Amino acid sequence: MQKIEAIIQPSKLDAVKDALVEAGISGITIFEARGHGRQKGHTEFYRGREYAVDLLPKVKLELVVSDEMKDKAIEAIISVARTGRIGDGKIFVSRIDEAIRIRNDERGEIAL
């Protein structure tokens, strides 16, 4: 099993959700996040007043999928979240040792 964490632009959330569902993945956890990578913060001026934009709004998705679904999920995310500009986000993939469904103690991929 693989855990996929994707940090994307908030405006792409609906499209990414739809793409994942289309790819057959429905279990997604969504977090409201703030951060920056190379995109860095900047200072804006608002009618004469300075306003620092240190961290930018992002959305973080977490999903755990079977090994064979990993590439399909990544492809689904990239296909709609990519604009080609700085700030499109990142995807992190890591291995998961075990999944347990609390309700009935099912374990492994069946619990996903």
Next chain:
Amino acid sequence: MPSGTARGVYEERMAEIRGSFESSGDGLQAAAARSALVDELVMQFWEQQLAANPKLGKGVAICAIGGFGRGQLFPYSDVDLMFSVEKDAQKLAKESIRSVSQSLWDCGLQLSFVARPPGECERLDAANPEFSLALLDLRWLGGDQDVFARLREKCVAKLRARDGKALGMELAKLTSERHAKFGDTLFHLEPNIKDCPGGLRDANVCQWLVGLRTGKNPQGVGDAAASSPSSEEFQEAVAFLAAVRCFLHYRHERDDNVLDWQAQDAAAKHRIGLQGSGRGSVDAAYWMRAYFRHARVIEKCLLREAEGAGLEVETPSTVRRIRVPEQAGFQIKAGVLELSETSGSGVDAAYEPDIVLAAFRAMAESGARLSQSSEERIANAIPRLSSNLEEGPGLWRQLSAILTGQRAGHALRAMHALGVLELILPEFHGIDALVIRDAYHRYTVDEHTFVLIDTLHGLKADPKKDVRKEVEEWRVKFGAILAELQNPGLLYLAAVLHDTGKGRVSENHAAESARLAQSVLSRLEMDGYDGGVVLRLIETHLEMSAAMRRDIFDAETVRAFVGKVQTHESLRMLTLFTYADIAAVHPDALTPWKAENLWRLYIAAANQLDRNVDEVRVHTRVSGGALGGWRKDEKITRVLSLVPGKEAAMEQFLEGFPERYVSTRSAETMRQHFEMTQRFAEDPFQMTFQHGATQSGSVSEITLVTQDRPRLFAGMAAALAAWGMNVVTADAFANQAGVVVDTFRFTDSFKTLELNESERDRFLSSVRDLVAGRASVEKLLSGRRRAKRRPPRVAAETKIEFDETASSHSTLLQVIAQDIPGLLRAISATLSERGYNVEVALVDTEGETAIDVFYLTTGGKRLTPAQEAELHQGLMEAIEANSR
């Protein structure tokens, strides 16, 4: 009987009770029948123990408490049982009690049992006040009658006598905490019909309060309201909720009292709780309104009983002390507002709309609540109030005063419950207790509106300790925008009306609400500018939320959004509205993340707002459509329809104006401006003047329509400065033919025009002479009185910026400075002295900061860098000189 057999019998009898409920729909009867069945079962098991050990006949009484004590056991409710055991019988009874309990469990009952000596029941159990309250419903099932008599006549009677007051206070505290869990409102989309405000638990609280007041156990639901004329409606309400609770228990097959959407559909289909001879299913929305009506009755009864007992069952809030004039027709004592029996004119004060509305204003300002008798009198007076109510600006002043009171939501809820709000705004009736099903909202549409208004007022409140720091920080930040609004009443009016369109069948509720609002605005005779602000806010109330779902860092998203708001005042209002609208969906909906995104969009839009006004111009004939035909903007079509036979001339008039002009003026206002151009032959300086001194701090408006000529804008600004007027906003637009429309909105610093009506004509004639060059600006200014200036609360540094990218043919100048009377005159005089032409002017005030934007040309071209530098210097000097 073995418990296995008993279970079979119990289930059989329960099936009969269910069958009976399904045919009669009588929930109270079903609850009573189950209670009687459990009585039998308990005693049957006890008799078995007694037969085996006759010594148990002495020293043990079996009692029902809580809901079981009241003889009301809903199909899956817990059974509260108490064994009152004398100390010397405890050892003997222990095993028998365990055995009875086991048998009852084996029958499938959810049993909560307690065994206590009678003496332990005579004091309030501070660690478990619920137990002491359950004792108020004590009922004898069997066993030793002497023990029961001692328990009831001595112990519980002592508890009532000694701790009755403390019990009442515990009851109020528990009720208040329970209500707080439900946001202190009964108007939930999926209410818990037992625990929500107005639910069955509140009906029980009424009964307990009556019991504590009278010193005896209320017998049956009617007792709770026996002393009230509304006892019948209370009983009906309890019967309705009892039927619904039975229905939910059978539907969910457990003690689950949440009336979810599917259950609402099913209840409506089976007409659960509905009286009368109607047949067939009813609409779920109709059925839910019946639910809310009954819940309101119970809530009202609870508040009345609590008020009678001097208890507070709502979340405590401070009632602010306010001064009420002696002749007001009402008084406020200990947080309760009481209407006078007779007004100055000798009739009941409840018949006088002015007094009733002033009373609601006082409630909005202070947070006081209406006394029960005043409520009843107002409710009965509605037909008389209806015929006595006068619409127009007076009504708007009163409504605005209510809406801007810090506790407006509280006053509006009371007005709504009594029918007074619908009297003023019948459009609100369509969303009364309306359930719109979506995954986000928690409250009915009317309650959502009131929570939204509470949220807006909450922006001004003192910091709260029990709120997360980051949420609190955003609240303070948005609160600063609220302080900058020129007329917050308009925002609140738009808030009241924004969802009224949901009560009609329409695909676009925002447009439908705006349509309904038009008739409200015309009844209130609101001026065109204010009315336009309200309508635009209602029409666009979803635009900012929609923009937040796109990339708010994308310039195109911001530009498209800005095209819909058009002015800073509208942007400020829409930002605040969106903040409050999200927060009013449910308590956790406005996360710091969303607040930050909203703030960023606000800033981006504010920065963008004045940047391309000169560039985007009206062209009355626009190519478009699939067939490449001619398409006219909808608003322009509307304007043209107002001038039959003169369409071509009107098109010519509109041609070349910045789009900002068309989008910020009503069709009727544009028609007036056009008609003014038709009278140029009589007088080339056409003016309209609207005096707004009907209330303190109100804004007057003067509009000049004429052919463009040098110094026009500067002349107007100078005339207003000379008369001591403080310009709040202004704009100046010109069309392709060189017709200018300059509009100034200003406050009357010295109340010159308010106190001397005759001066208004002299003022207008003076303005006319100045713009026509017939009088000297300098001469007029030399006689100007200077107001004694208070030091500013927030100092604003002067900043002057030029932007070459905003327009292809003009230079954008933005001046940010302390808002001091005469500032606009100083700036515009500096511009005109240099012969710079003002193509577009946009003047705005934010709190104590003036933000003035001008699009300038000289000889039809942009300013050169050298001209900009020289102008920068000149403006700095002029602003400095004006501030001295």
